[in-house]
Amino acid sequence: MSDLKKVDALEGKAGHPALCVLPEIEKEDELFEIIWTLQEEGKLTLDQIIQSCTIKECESIIADLAKHGWIKLKGQSIELLPKGEKRARELVRRHRLSLRLFYDLFALDGAEAEACKFEHILSPEVTDSVCTLLGHPPNSPDGKPIPRGQCCAMFRQEMKPLVAPLADLMPGEQAKIVFITPGSHSRLDRLSAMGVVPGSVVKLHQKKPAYVLQLGETMIAVDKDITKEIFVKKV
Amino acid sequence: MHDHGSTEGERYRNSDLHKVLLIGNPNVGKSALFGLLTGTYVTVSNYPGTTVEVTYGNAELNKTRTLVIDTPGVNSLVPMSEDEKVTRDILLTDKAGVVVQVADTKNLRRGLLITLQLAEMSVPFILDLNMDDEARSRGIVIDQNRLSQLLGIEVVKTVAIRRSGIDKLLKGIQHPRPSIIDVRYDDAIEGGVRDISSLLPDAYIARRALALMILSGDESLSGWLHANIQDHVIAEIERIRQAVQSKFNNSLGYLINQRRMKKADEILEQVLTRHEAGKSSAVAFNIGRLSMHPVYGLPILLAVLYIVYQFVGVLGAGTAVNFLEKTVFGVYLNPWAIKIVNFVLPVPFFQEMIVGDYGLFTMALTYAIAIVLPIVGFFFIAFGLLEDSGYLPRLAVMVNRVFKIMGLNGKAVLPMILGLGCDTMATLTTRILETKKERILVTLLLALGVPCSAQLGVILGLVAGLSGLATFIWLGTLLAVILLVGYLAAKVIPGDPSDFVLELPPIRVPQLTNIMVKTLARVQWYLKEAVPLFMLGTFLLFIGHKVGALAYIQAMTDPIVVNFLGLPSRAAEAFVIGFLRRDYGAAGLFMLAKEGLLDPIQIVVSLTVMTLFVPCIANFFMMVKERGMKTALSMTAFIIPFAFGVGGVLNWVLRTFDIQL
Numbered sequence: 001m002s003d004l005k006k007v008d009a010l011e012g013k014a015g016h017p018a019l020c021v022l023p024e025i026e027k028e029d030e031l032f033e034i035i036w037t038l039q040e041e042g043k044l045t046l047d048q049i050i051q052s053c054t055i056k057e058c059e060s061i062i063a064d065l066a067k068h069g070w071i072k073l074k075g076q077s078i079e080l081l082p083k084g085e086k087r088a089r090e091l092v093r094r095h096r097l098s099l100r101l102f103y104d105l106f107a108l109d110g111a112e113a114e115a116c117k118f119e120h121i122l123s124p125e126v127t128d129s130v131c132t133l134l135g136h137p138p139n140s141p142d143g144k145p146i147p148r149g150q151c152c153a154m155f156r157q158e159m160k161p162l163v164a165p166l167a168d169l170m171p172g173e174q175a176k177i178v179f180i181t182p183g184s185h186s187r188l189d190r191l192s193a194m195g196v197v198p199g200s201v202v203k204l205h206q207k208k209p210a211y212v213l214q215l216g217e218t219m220i221a222v223d224k225d226i227t228k229e230i231f232v233k234k235v
Numbered sequence: 236m237h238d239h240g241s242t243e244g245e246r247y248r249n250s251d252l253h254k255v256l257l258i259g260n261p262n263v264g265k266s267a268l269f270g271l272l273t274g275t276y277v278t279v280s281n282y283p284g285t286t287v288e289v290t291y292g293n294a295e296l297n298k299t300r301t302l303v304i305d306t307p308g309v310n311s312l313v314p315m316s317e318d319e320k321v322t323r324d325i326l327l328t329d330k331a332g333v334v335v336q337v338a339d340t341k342n343l344r345r346g347l348l349i350t351l352q353l354a355e356m357s358v359p360f361i362l363d364l365n366m367d368d369e370a371r372s373r374g375i376v377i378d379q380n381r382l383s384q385l386l387g388i389e390v391v392k393t394v395a396i397r398r399s400g401i402d403k404l405l406k407g408i409q410h411p412r413p414s415i416i417d418v419r420y421d422d423a424i425e426g427g428v429r430d431i432s433s434l435l436p437d438a439y440i441a442r443r444a445l446a447l448m449i450l451s452g453d454e455s456l457s458g459w460l461h462a463n464i465q466d467h468v469i470a471e472i473e474r475i476r477q478a479v480q481s482k483f484n485n486s487l488g489y490l491i492n493q494r495r496m497k498k499a500d501e502i503l504e505q506v507l508t509r510h511e512a513g514k515s516s517a518v519a520f521n522i523g524r525l526s527m528h529p530v531y532g533l534p535i536l537l538a539v540l541y542i543v544y545q546f547v548g549v550l551g552a553g554t555a556v557n558f559l560e561k562t563v564f565g566v567y568l569n570p571w572a573i574k575i576v577n578f579v580l581p582v583p584f585f586q587e588m589i590v591g592d593y594g595l596f597t598m599a600l601t602y603a604i605a606i607v608l609p610i611v612g613f614f615f616i617a618f619g620l621l622e623d624s625g626y627l628p629r630l631a632v633m634v635n636r637v638f639k640i641m642g643l644n645g646k647a648v649l650p651m652i653l654g655l656g657c658d659t660m661a662t663l664t665t666r667i668l669e670t671k672k673e674r675i676l677v678t679l680l681l682a683l684g685v686p687c688s689a690q691l692g693v694i695l696g697l698v699a700g701l702s703g704l705a706t707f708i709w710l711g712t713l714l715a716v717i718l719l720v721g722y723l724a725a726k727v728i729p730g731d732p733s734d735f736v737l738e739l740p741p742i743r744v745p746q747l748t749n750i751m752v753k754t755l756a757r758v759q760w761y762l763k764e765a766v767p768l769f770m771l772g773t774f775l776l777f778i779g780h781k782v783g784a785l786a787y788i789q790a791m792t793d794p795i796v797v798n799f800l801g802l803p804s805r806a807a808e809a810f811v812i813g814f815l816r817r818d819y820g821a822a823g824l825f826m827l828a829k830e831g832l833l834d835p836i837q838i839v840v841s842l843t844v845m846t847l848f849v850p851c852i853a854n855f856f857m858m859v860k861e862r863g864m865k866t867a868l869s870m871t872a873f874i875i876p877f878a879f880g881v882g883g884v885l886n887w888v889l890r891t892f893d894i895q896l
Contacts (some may be wrong), residue, residue: 015720143484184313187734188485189451192492193311195345199497208529210632210645212736217341217373219739221527221645222634226734 023151026120027055031062032088033095035071035080043121045076076100082160090127093147096140097130100179103141104134104163104233105179135164135231139181166204167211174203187226194220201235252302254332255294255408258322258353260346261308262740263339264365267395268404269305272296276756277305280622287318287666289325297405302332307666310345312352312444313451313488317666320455326356326440327459332409334360337406340370340377340392343507347499348492350386351859354414355447356440361389368394369741374510382506387415396746402637418498420491424450427479431472436463439632450476478690520791523625527632536633539626542618544695552696560605572596593780599773602822603766610692611761611818615754618656618688623745627652628737635735640718642725643668644735647677656684656757658817658850661685662857672730678862679724679870682850683877684717689765690820693825694842700828705839705896712843712885720877724763764853765816772815776808799883801890802841803832816851835896836889844882847874 034052038044050058066073070084080088098118102111122130128151131137136152139145163178177200180188195215196202205212210221255272257265266277266286273292288303294361306325306726307318314320324335336353338346342819343364353360362368364377383390391409393400419425431446438445448456449472461470480487525531573590580586627649635645647668653663658681665681686694698706717773725732785808789796792807800806805827813820824841827833834840850858850871858867889896 067535071308101508144696186486187736189488189492190312190315190734190736192489192496193315193345193348194736195348195496197493197496199500204671205524206529209527209532210635212527212632216344217339217370217375219523219741221628221635221735221739222734223635223644225409228735 010156013104027057027061027222028065029091029120030055031058031065031093032070032084035078036092037144039080044078046073046078047076049078075154089147090124091119093149094122094127096144096146097134097137098122099140099142100137100146101130104231105158105210121137130140133162135162135168137163137179137181137231139179141179143181163231165228166202166213166230166232167207167224169232169234173207173234175199175234176201177230178233179231181229181231191226194218196230202230202232253296253299254304254306254329255296256300256306256325256329256332256334257337258326258349259308259337260304260310260333260339260342260349261738263308263337263342264395265305265337266290266309268337268363268365268393269303271310271395271398272303276752281425287321287664288619289321292374297409304332307350311348311492312356313448313453314455316669323455323668324459325436326358330439333408334358335363335408336360336366337363340364341366341373341375341709343377344496344499344503347502348495351416351418351495351498352444354386355415355418357413358440359411359413361391361404361405361411362386363404364392365393365395367400368397376508376510378506378508382502385416385502385505388412396749416498416502418495420447420494423479423482424487427475430475434464434468434472438463444837447491450479451491452476452486453488519744523629523739524624526742527532527629532629532633534631535762536630539621543621546617547610547613547692548695548699551610552692553699555609556606557698559609560601564601564605569597569601583895587775588774591777593777594771595770595773595777598776599769600766602773602819602826603762603769605820606693606696606822606825607689607765608758608761610688610696612754612758614656614688614692616750616755619747619753619757621751623743623749625740625742631737632739635833637718639732641680641721642728642732643673643721644732646733646735646737647673650677651681651685654681654687655691656688658682658685658687659854661858662854662861665861669733670730672725672728673730674719674735675866676724676864678858680717680889681723682854682858682870683720683847683874683894684713686821686846687817687851689761689816690821690846693818693821694846697821697825697828697838697842701835701838702896704894705835707838708885708889708894708896709842709846712881713846716847716881723725765818768815768852771820772812772819776812779811787790795879799886800840800844800879801886802837805832806837806841809841810848813845814852816853817845817848818851820845820848836894838885839889839896840882840886843885844878847878847881850874873883 029048031053035044035047038048038052046062049062055061055088059116062071062073065084069081070087072079072081095115095118098115099111101118102114128149130175131146131149131151134150137146166175166177169175177196177198179198180191180196193198195218196213200215203214204227205214205219207224211224211227213220213222257269258403259265262631269290269292270276275292276288277290277292286305286307288307292303292305294301294303296303304325306322309319309322311319312323322367334353336346336350338350346362350362359600364379364381369723370377377392379390379392389402389410389868391403391407393404395401402689420428427450428443428446431449432442435442435445445456449460460472464472476487478485483490526535528535569590576586576590576596580589585593589595592598594722628651631645631648633645638644638647641647650661653664661681662678665677668674668677694709698709776785788811789804789807792810793804796802796807797804797809806824809820809823809827812823823837823840824833824845828838855867855871858870862870888894
């Protein structure tokens with residue numbers, strides 16, 4: 001139940017993730033994150049960056065990045081160059097994976113701050129391990145997509161994930177819903193009216209010809225597609 | 236059985252009668268309770284979505300004349316399908332009487348989701364924890380006093396099907412109160428609620444509840460909004476909603492539900508205790524699981540079909556029909572009727588009208604009572620048993636994949652199976668489907684390829700006299716046509732398929748009294764609806780015969796009926812009366828076959844055409860009512876030539892390859 005509260009608190013925050021107050025090189029990292037996020041939203045302009053940025057020397061850092069071939073700057077338009085694109089993708093991936101880790105798994109208060117520290121420390125190998133541990137989640141808790149890594153494409157199952165899609169449970173297993181990444185809004189509304197929300201304990205009865213779930217005294221039959229979007233932790 | 240017309244409803248709703256409104260999740264026993272309170276029977280089954288329309292009944296409760304209103308089940312008062320909208324709209328547009336929320340005790344968590352919404356509406360209500368026996372047998376006990384305290388309303392426990400707890404319920408409805416419980420949402424949502432509330436007019440339900448519905452993105456509310464608020468205010472409301480939504484990545488509807496669910500869990504924690512479950516529920520549970528097992532499910536499905544066929548086709552259409560037709564009507568009633576009429580009415584014209592070849596007695600009543608009635612009676616019993624056992628939703632699970640081919644999902648099985656009872660009421664039941672595309676598809680397939688019980692019974696009686704191969708060809712052609720047309724129509728008709736999310740009710744032992752009452756109600760309905768049409772059809776045939784129009788129609792249709800379908804000229808009669816009722820048409824073929832005028836190939840061809848042929852008049856009117864005149868007409872325009880086309884091709888194939896049936 002306390003999980004719910006935290007996810008709600010996070011979702012309650014508007015706009016961009018809180019910025020992390022950190023030393024020199026990490027200021028660059030913050031800018032890369034802002035650029036990536038704005039690009040996702042289709043609002044990438046120089047003014048927008050300056051507006052979203054809390055770092056004082058923001059503009060001079062941008063000029064620096066352009067000089068070293070990370071980004072291409074032309075009037076208002078900004079474009080990530082290949083090596084900048086790679087750096088931004090990895091940063092955002094680490095940040096959002098860390099968020100998932102702290103919210104869902106550790107159910108920590110102040111996950112945002114922890115995630116900020118983590119994103120600068122994680123090595124590529126550890127990042128992939130965290131991703132695998134969490135079952136290659138497609139979204140961060142605030143609903144934003146997590147850039148895919150190599151591990152997601154290869155689907156290495158060497159380390160058993162703690163959080164996995166409901167679709168991967170074996171019939172007869174029971175698990176607690178950790179988060180749901182809905183394909184559509186109406187689907188989520190319908191499921192939640194039947195009691196399918198984070199925190200509910202669900203038991204999988206069968207997978208064929210359709211998935212049959214039990215929540216409390218309610219039995220529901222659903223398509224496989226839906227169970228791929230419900231992420232659970234075994235109990 | 237579903238003739239509670241809306242005009243009657245309007246009149247009731249606007250009257251000053253004391254009102255009791257039954258509301259709750261699907262399959263919690265609202266209709267059973269309605270029957271208890273009013274003494275009127277409405278269809279009670281063990282699957283969600285049996286009631287798709289509002290039903291009204293009068294009752295004398297606590298010495299006051301009261302109007303009791305039964306509503307379609309809802310999972311949330313933010314509707315996701317048409318039947319759910321019906322329920323919400325009653326709360327929205329009617330002066331509230333007493334609302335009785337019926338909840339399934341073992342599933343109180345979901346019931347509370349509705350309780351919290353009723354609380355937000357500030358309507359006075361009481362909570363009825365129904366099916367208390369089933370909860371106890373599963374080891375679930377609810378502290379009703381504590382719950383009453385927390386909610387600030389009367390809470391009673393009942394077992395509607397055993398009449399237990401009704402006295403307490405009657406006492407409870409004298410003291411309805413708005414609930415004191417309330418749910419606080421995220422600050423941004425609360426802000427949106429405040430802003431939107433200030434723009435809303437007075438309504439029968441609280442503004443806060445309306446504002447939350449709007450925030451949840453309830454599109455079904457737009458009709459009401461446009462009727463009550465000016466357009467620029469609506470635009471402002473929509474702007475506020477979007478502003479609030481933009482602060483979250485998940486849909487507001489989901490966030491609001493999630494918060495309500497959390498509140499429900501907090502309440503449950505204080506009122507629910509669990510003990511060890513009894514054994515009886517485990518047996519039913521395992522039967523339920525086996526019936527949708529990927530391996531054992533199929534033989535169970537085939538066994539169920541075989542038993543229904545034996546019961547309806549062999550026992551009903553064979554033994555019972557033979558007895559009624561040959562002995563009761565053939566030996567006693569018809570000869571007597573002929574004697575009496577000839578004696579009382581010495582005019583040959585009237586004699587022929589009543590007891591001639593196209594006589595009202597010798598044809599219409601004989602068809603209706605001796606052939607169709609026993610068959611539909613047996614079918615209604617079998618169907619009632621299936622309904623009440625809880626097997627049908629599990630069947631939906633088994634066939635989900637096949638239905639996906641037709642742009643539908645397993646949920647569409649319910650109206651389709653119901654169509655085997657009566658296509659007219661099945662067309663009404665398409666309301667449980669979520670998208671317009673699905674409703675159109677199912678309406679078309681019902682009209683095209685699903686024979687109703689009356690027709691099916693007659694058909695089973697006919698094919699029972701043929702080889703298994705003949706039955707197989709008829710059924711195979713039918714299934715192939717349904718699949719093909721469904722597949723193609725799904726490509727043509729715009730729109731998206733919906734998710735397959737279906738609640739499975741527990742497997743239960745059907746209650747004999749409910750089966751009996753239900754079958755009687757349905758037989759009564761059949762007699763009321765079918766017999767007059769049989770009479771009318773026969774009378775038209777008689778007139779047509781007298782003035783020579785029948786011979787003219789036969790001459791007109793001979794190129795199709797005789798040359799293309801290879802049937803005797805008189806089969807045209809059966810097709811003509813098939814317009815009035817499908818079963819009547821099938822019964823006409825039945826008689827032709829009995830007179831030895833049809834060979835096996837002709838029987839299979841004519842049955843196939845008759846099954847695919849146009850829906851009966853009642854079904855056509857229902858199609859117009861639910862889908863609109865244009866859609867209904869274009870479906871009919873497609874079906875008639877298509878049915879004859881399939882028949883012609885089948886005839887050609889069977890004759891060319893000289894298949895021995």
